[in-house]
Structures are given as C-alpha cells and as structure tokens.
Amino acid sequence: MIPREIVQPLLGWFYENKRDLPWRREPSAYHVWLSEIMLQQTRVEAVKEYYSRFLDALPEIEDLAACPETRLLKLWEGLGYYNRVRNMQKAARTVVEHYGGALPPDYEQLLELPGIGSYTAGAVASIAFGIPRPAVDGNVLRVIARITENEEDILKQSVKTKTERELAEIMPKNAPGDFNQSLMELGALVCIPNGMAKCGACPLAELCLARKHDRVMELPKKAGKKQRRLEKRTVLLIQDGEDFAIRKREKKGLLAGMYEFPNLEGYKSQEEILEYVRELSCQPVRIQTLTQAKHIFSHVEWEMKGYRVLIEPREKRNTDGLLFVNKKETKGKYPIPAAFAAYRKYLEEDI
DNA sequence: AAGTCGGGGGA
DNA sequence: TCCCCAGACTT
Numbered sequence: 001m002i003p004r005e006i007v008q009p010l011l012g013w014f015y016e017n018k019r020d021l022p023w024r025r026e027p028s029a030y031h032v033w034l035s036e037i038m039l040q041q042t043r044v045e046a047v048k049e050y051y052s053r054f055l056d057a058l059p060e061i062e063d064l065a066a067c068p069e070t071r072l073l074k075l076w077e078g079l080g081y082y083n084r085v086r087n088m089q090k091a092a093r094t095v096v097e098h099y100g101g102a103l104p105p106d107y108e109q110l111l112e113l114p115g116i117g118s119y120t121a122g123a124v125a126s127i128a129f130g131i132p133r134p135a136v137d138g139n140v141l142r143v144i145a146r147i148t149e150n151e152e153d154i155l156k157q158s159v160k161t162k163t164e165r166e167l168a169e170i171m172p173k174n175a176p177g178d179f180n181q182s183l184m185e186l187g188a189l190v191c192i193p194n195g196m197a198k199c200g201a202c203p204l205a206e207l208c209l210a211r212k213h214d215r216v217m218e219l220p221k222k223a224g225k226k227q228r229r230l231e232k233r234t235v236l237l238i239q240d241g242e243d244f245a246i247r248k249r250e251k252k253g254l255l256a257g258m259y260e261f262p263n264l265e266g267y268k269s270q271e272e273i274l275e276y277v278r279e280l281s282c283q284p285v286r287i288q289t290l291t292q293a294k295h296i297f298s299h300v301e302w303e304m305k306g307y308r309v310l311i312e313p314r315e316k317r318n319t320d321g322l323l324f325v326n327k328k329e330t331k332g333k334y335p336i337p338a339a340f341a342a343y344r345k346y347l348e349e350d351i
Numbered sequence: 352a353a354g355t356c357g358g359g360g361g362a
Numbered sequence: 363t364c365c366c367c368a369g370a371c372t373t
Contacts, residue, residue, distance in 0.1 A: 035368085036368065036369095037369095038368090039367085039368040039369090040367090040368070040369045040370075041356090041357080041358095041366085041367055041368085041369055041370095042357085042358080042359090042367065042368085042369095043358095043359075043360075043366085043367050043368095044367090044368080045359095045360085046358080046359065046360085046367090047368090078357085078358070078359090079357075079358075080356080080357025080358045080359090081356055081357055081358090081369085081370090082356080082357080083355095083356065083370080083371080084356095084369090084370080087370080087371085114370090114371090115369095115370065115371090116370085117369060117370045117371080118369090118370095119368070119369060119370085120368085120369075120370085123368070135368075137367090137368045137369070138366080138367065138368075138369085139367090139368065140368085156352085157352075180368095181368090184368050185368095187368085188367090188368080193365080193366065193367090194362085194365080194366090196362090225364095225365090226353095226354090253355085253356085254355080254356070254357090255356090255357080256356090295357090295358090296357090296358085297355095297356075297357060297358080298355080298356060298357065298358090299354075299355065299356075300355095300356095337357075337358090338357075338358060338359085339357080339358090
C-alpha cells in the first residue's frame with residue numbers, strides 16, 4: 001500500500017521546488033493537453049522549443065483542427081512518434097465537432113479521444129480541471145516502486161493499474177493536479193533512475209522502504225528489452241540541377257506521412273541503383289557515392305549507404321511518386337525526419 | 352502480453 | 363554502447 005503520509009510532504013516540496021515550465025504559465029486545457037502529448041516518452045528540455053513554436057502557429061484547438069497535415073508534421077519534425085500529433089488533430093476535430101471546441105472536463109470522455117490514454121487523461125483532468133484522478137507515468141511508477149519497495153516489473157500493466165488504484169485512494173481532493181505533478185517532479189529531479197537518486201534531498205526519505213533497506217539502487221525492476229533488428233538501406237539523392245527528388249511515406253507505419261529521399265531495402269550495387277532510377281522515369285547521368293550513415297529507432301536500426309544520382313532534366317516533373325523540390329524554395333516546407341539527417345543536409349546546404 | 356512507434360542526452 | 367524519457371495503440 002502507498003502510505004497517505006506522502007501527500008503533504010510531496011505538496012510542500014513541490015511548491016518549493018517546482019520548475020518554471022512554459023506549460024505551467026497558462027495551464028488551459030489545450031495547453032496542458034499539448035504539453036502532455038509532447039512529453040510522452042520525451043524529455044522536458046526537448047519539448048520546450050517545440051511547445052512554444054507549436055502554440056505560436058496553432059494558438060487554439062480550432063487552429064489545430066484545421067491545420068494541413070504537412071504543416072502539422074513539420075511542426076513536429078524531430079520530436080518523433082508522429083502518430084501523437086496525427087491523433088491529436090483527430091481528437092481536436094472531435095472536440096470542435098462534439099464539444100464546441102473545448103476539451104470535456106471529464107476523465108472518461110477525455111479517455112475516449114485518440115491519443116489520450118490513462119496517463120494523459122489523468123494529467124489533463126487533474127491539472128487543467130482539478131478532477132481527482134491519478135496520472136501514472138514512468139516517473140510515478142519508479143517513485144512508488146521505491147517508496148513501497150515493490151519487486152514487480154513496473155512495465156507490467158498490473159503494476160500500473162494497482163498504482164493508479166492506490167493513488168486514487170490518497171489523492172487530495174483540493175490539489176489533485178499539484179499532487180500528480182509533485183510525484184512526477186520528484187521522479188524527474190530527485191528520485192532519478194538507476195543509481196542516481198538524490199535521497200538526501202527527498203521529502204519522502206524517512207518513509208521510503210527502498211531507502212530504509214538500502215535498495216534504491218536495485219529498484220524499480222524492469223524486464224529485459226529485446227534486441228533491435230538491423231536493416232540495411234540504400235538512400236538516393238536524385239538530383240536534377242538544383243532540384244532533389246523526395247517522396248511521401250505511407251500513411252501507416254514507421255515515420256508515417258513524413259517525406260524521405262527515395263531509398264531501397266538492402267545495399268544495392270550501382271547497377272541496381274541505376275536500374276531503379278530508370279524505373280522512376282529518370283535518366284541517370286552520373287552516380288556518386290556519399291557517406292554511410294546510421295540511425296537508431298526504438299526497435300529497428302538503419303544502416304544506410306547513400307548515393308547521389310545526377311539525371312537528365314525531366315519533362316514531367318512530379319510523377320512516379322517523386323516530388324522534385326528546389327533546394328532554395330523547399331526550406332522549412334517538407335517534414336523530413338532525423339533518420340535522413342546525414343543526407344538532408346545536401347538539400348539544405350551547398351555541398 | 353507483446354510489438355510498434357523517434358529522437359536525443361547522459362552515463 | 364546502453365538506458366531512459368510526463369505513453370498510446372495495435373495485434
């Protein structure tokens with residue numbers, strides 16, 4: 001069980017130590033929602049700039065609902081997990097249609113919106129609306145596992161469910177948002193992963209069972225992660241004068257809807273590359289080897305070999321799924337993910 | 352319950 | 363290198 005005695009020390013600590021974060025300035029439901037979506041599996045420092053830029057571009061939920069997809073993905077470019085922003089737009093359209101443009105102040109209704117799971121629903125409900133619901137993220141699971149000296153694998157759904165149920169029991173009805181944030185803030189600043197915990201600065205040190213038994217180092221437990229698969233790819237910079245070929249990725253799957261340079265699975269010979277370029281209705285003139293590059297995703301790792309292929313000027317410009325974009329005009333227009341950073345620079349710089 | 356989905360920063 | 367991050371969704 002989680003002791004109720006954690007509540008007041010946590011709140012007191014939070015009011016003294018909470019960070020001044022952009023989304024804490026004007027915590028409207030939209031602002032809290034956006035910050036929570038951006039912060040999913042993403043560090044605070046990485047989110048700050050994106051958050052401000054996003055709200056400058058789309059200050060209201062209606063703006064988000066009406067935004068073209070490419071512009072939306074461009075605003076998210078580099079943050080990763082691009083389904084987050086696609087789901088958020090779907091939800092925004094639902095909010096405009098069914099809720100008059102304002103998020104519903106109700107946990108169950110929030111939970112029904114795409115991209116909002118139990119954590120985000122709890123965070124928005126408690127922080128924006130003062131509704132007493134827990135918001136259990138990785139920080140909270142770690143903090144609670146240590147306080148209670150829980151041996152179970154915190155990645156198990158059952159642990160999360162139990163944590164939510166027990167936190168709901170002790171949730172202070174007058175400050176649910178602050179209480180949820182205090183747990184997360186403690187996890188982010190003091191009760192840090194691995195062997196880095198700063199127990200000397202912890203307001204819960206005296207009642208923490210892991211510390212009492214000197215087991216903070218070994219908790220929480222997490223099941224082993226499986227190995228990433230390696231994928232070799234051949235990336236092509238097909239160049240017609242100052243124009244480069246890009247194309248849009250599939251609507252589903254990895255990097256859905258983002259733009260990329262034409263590329264092939266596996267390492268291809270120069271003959272195979274030229275053949276492929278011809279299939280795209282291009283007439284290759286010269287081929288040049290570029291640098292190798294690697295990009296690591298969560299579950300797959302790309303090892304890429306790049307080639308620049310100069311082609312004859314094309315009559316029919318944008319066919320065969322290719323989009324020829326001018327190096328000067330395309331600046332900031334097409335969302336091209338970081339996986340292509342090593343080759344993207346040819347589009348952005350004079351090389 | 353397991354797999355998919357990004358990217359970066361720090362040890 | 364590996365780990366982890368204010369997770370959600372699909373299978």
